[in-house]
Amino acid sequence: MKPHIKTIAAIIMLLTLQSCQSSDKKQDDTNATDQTQLIQLGGRKYWLALPDNYQPANSYKLLLAFHHSGGRGKEMQSLSQFDKISNDYIVAYPESEQVEWNEGCECNIAHRLGADDLGFTSNMIAEIQQRHNVTPGEVYAAGYSQGGLFVQNLACNLPHAFKAVAVVAAPMSIQLASSCAPTQPVSMMMVHGTADPVLPYNGMVHSNFGLISSPDAIALLAEKNSSLPYVLQKSLHANVNLSSYHNGKQKFQLFSIKDGGHNWQFDGFDTSRKILNFFATVEQAELPEHSQLVSTEQGQFHVRAMGLNNPGPAVVLLAGPNYNYHSDSAWFAALQPLLAQQYRVYSIDRLGNAFSSIADTLSYRRFADDLAAVLQQLEEEQVTLVSFSSAGISARWFYQQYQQQFDIKAMLYIDPDIPLPHSLSLYQGYPADWYLENLPALLPHLAAGNWTDRTKEKLETEYSEIKQLVAGHDVQVDWTYFEQIMQLRLLIPQQQARAREIAAYIADLDGYAALPMVTSIPVSVIDSDFEQLQIEQAANEPELAAALLQWQQEGSSWSAEQASLSNGQYIALADSDHLVPLQQPQQIKSALDWLFNQMQLP
Numbered sequence: 001m002k003p004h005i006k007t008i009a010a011i012i013m014l015l016t017l018q019s020c021q022s023s024d025k026k027q028d029d030t031n032a033t034d035q036t037q038l039i040q041l042g043g044r045k046y047w048l049a050l051p052d053n054y055q056p057a058n059s060y061k062l063l064l065a066f067h068h069s070g071g072r073g074k075e076m077q078s079l080s081q082f083d084k085i086s087n088d089y090i091v092a093y094p095e096s097e098q099v100e101w102n103e104g105c106e107c108n109i110a111h112r113l114g115a116d117d118l119g120f121t122s123n124m125i126a127e128i129q130q131r132h133n134v135t136p137g138e139v140y141a142a143g144y145s146q147g148g149l150f151v152q153n154l155a156c157n158l159p160h161a162f163k164a165v166a167v168v169a170a171p172m173s174i175q176l177a178s179s180c181a182p183t184q185p186v187s188m189m190m191v192h193g194t195a196d197p198v199l200p201y202n203g204m205v206h207s208n209f210g211l212i213s214s215p216d217a218i219a220l221l222a223e224k225n226s227s228l229p230y231v232l233q234k235s236l237h238a239n240v241n242l243s244s245y246h247n248g249k250q251k252f253q254l255f256s257i258k259d260g261g262h263n264w265q266f267d268g269f270d271t272s273r274k275i276l277n278f279f280a281t282v283e284q285a286e287l288p289e290h291s292q293l294v295s296t297e298q299g300q301f302h303v304r305a306m307g308l309n310n311p312g313p314a315v316v317l318l319a320g321p322n323y324n325y326h327s328d329s330a331w332f333a334a335l336q337p338l339l340a341q342q343y344r345v346y347s348i349d350r351l352g353n354a355f356s357s358i359a360d361t362l363s364y365r366r367f368a369d370d371l372a373a374v375l376q377q378l379e380e381e382q383v384t385l386v387s388f389s390s391a392g393i394s395a396r397w398f399y400q401q402y403q404q405q406f407d408i409k410a411m412l413y414i415d416p417d418i419p420l421p422h423s424l425s426l427y428q429g430y431p432a433d434w435y436l437e438n439l440p441a442l443l444p445h446l447a448a449g450n451w452t453d454r455t456k457e458k459l460e461t462e463y464s465e466i467k468q469l470v471a472g473h474d475v476q477v478d479w480t481y482f483e484q485i486m487q488l489r490l491l492i493p494q495q496q497a498r499a500r501e502i503a504a505y506i507a508d509l510d511g512y513a514a515l516p517m518v519t520s521i522p523v524s525v526i527d528s529d530f531e532q533l534q535i536e537q538a539a540n541e542p543e544l545a546a547a548l549l550q551w552q553q554e555g556s557s558w559s560a561e562q563a564s565l566s567n568g569q570y571i572a573l574a575d576s577d578h579l580v581p582l583q584q585p586q587q588i589k590s591a592l593d594w595l596f597n598q599m600q601l602p
């Protein structure tokens with residue numbers, strides 16, 4: 001190591017020690033508490049803290065907490081207090097062999113002297129598992145300052161040993177960033193003050209000990225762990241911002257503490273408790289603002305709730321598919337915020353869509369029953385349903401089955417499926433018949449990731465088309481929400497859910513076609529002319545063009561009749577795309593305003 005590198009290391013060590021929030025007096029290594037034991041292991045040592053009321057027959061999680069440069073295990077125990085906060089963990093506080101941990105930069109004293117800290121960590125885990133009943137798959141690590149740099153090394157080079165890790169007050173060395181290649185995903189949480197003078201939040205340039213920024217570090221680790229591409233940014237507190245990625249099973253989060261220094265704890269942010277909460281929820285993706293999961297006997301349903309202080313019947317938004325059969329509340333990223341200015345609005349995702357849980361049996365018909373259970377949990381009895389595309393099947397079945405249980409004031413269809421013979425023959429043909437026939441073979445094919453690339457290409461194309469669709473219109477789209485929901489379609493379970501819904505579509509349509517038109521409440525229908533483009537594209541195929549034209553005419557006729565029979569509105573949109581909720585949300589709001597004006601409300 002070059003002399004000036006030693007100088008840098010010494011300065012970092014000194015500043016780290018000065019900024020640590022441990023007690024002023026050094027802990028005596030020989031003075032162990034009743035539940036903390038000093039363990040010798042192959043010339044190395046660590047402190048082991050057992051939970052209060054420890055029972056050998058009980059199973060516990062294992063947490064390894066790594067100290068800062070020049071620190072000791074007992075200092076880390078005093079600083080983090082992990083064993084005092086939770087009785088769910090056995091906590092080990094290891095001690096470095098050298099003044100620093102061998103963090104993976106190949107630039108410090110520990111590396112030069114050959115400290116095998118990765119091996120020591122593996123041996124320590126194995127020994128604790130041999131002596132105590134550690135819950136399988138529940139091993140975690142946390143590190144502060146230079147100990148945090150080492151924990152990043154664990155995430156890159158020993159990921160199979162951990163379910164999740166946490167890093168406090170440390171970005172990532174340029175060297176580790178360039179070499180990090182985890183063999184399997186491991187969740188990571190980072191906490192860093194933006195004004196850290198020791199290991200700067202924004203990184204630093206140096207020929208031997210350069211650092212990338214913490215935002216770049218979490219983005220890099222997310223990418224290397226196969227995360228979905230779009231980050232979720234949230235403001236949690238006046239001085240705390242969250243950047244969150246996930247891959248459907250693991251998540252990667254950076255808590256940025258505004259003006260925070262080189263500390264473990266911060267005002268308004270209890271780092272130790274936040275870390276334990278992260279470990280307990282690593283398989284739960286961070287939800288966007290206004291989102292919640294509503295639990296029923298059938299599973300958890302993703303619900304986005306806005307305008308909750310507005311009076312009157314709740315407006316319930318039900319999503320249907322576009323031409324790629326993608327169907328979730330992303331389609332309401334422009335409509336729901338607009339409606340929430342006046343109404344209490346819920347968008348509710350079916351199982352297998354967005355953040356809702358997965359199920360083996362999925363259909364639009366089934367969702368009518370699920371919807372009733374969700375509304376019951378939300379304590380909403382008086383509702384108006386707004387359904388887009390095939391979600392009209394769910395809305396119609398919900399009305400059929402639950403009109404006595406709920407006060408359904410009105411319905412608004414947007415480009416509904418048409419339950420007439422010619423239209424049904426088109427809907428029930430390709431691709432629905434192909435999915436139904438091939439579903440048993442298709443599901444494992446999807447599970448192997450064979451359609452992920454093509455799904456990604458379709459989503460990228462859709463995103464570009466939607467950007468063009470709203471350009472030039474006075475439409476405000478919540479793009480952050482749109483991205484967070486859209487990217488979930490890449491996940492294998494969501495791909496399989498889409499296939500299951502398409503396969504069930506034929507039976508859904510048969511049941512829907514057997515139902516009469518609604519006449520006892522007002523039903524308005526927005527009918528776009530999106531079929532016109534398909535008709536023009538089929539100009540060289542006269543038979544297909546004629547079939548599409550008949551579909552369009554049949555749809556307009558049925559929609560106008562349904563609106564007339566129920567004293568609703570028939571609204572024909574010219575030069576319109578099928579994605580009316582994104583392109584023309586104001587048209588939907590105007591139609592909804594009209595319906596509310598017809599209601600006799602107290």
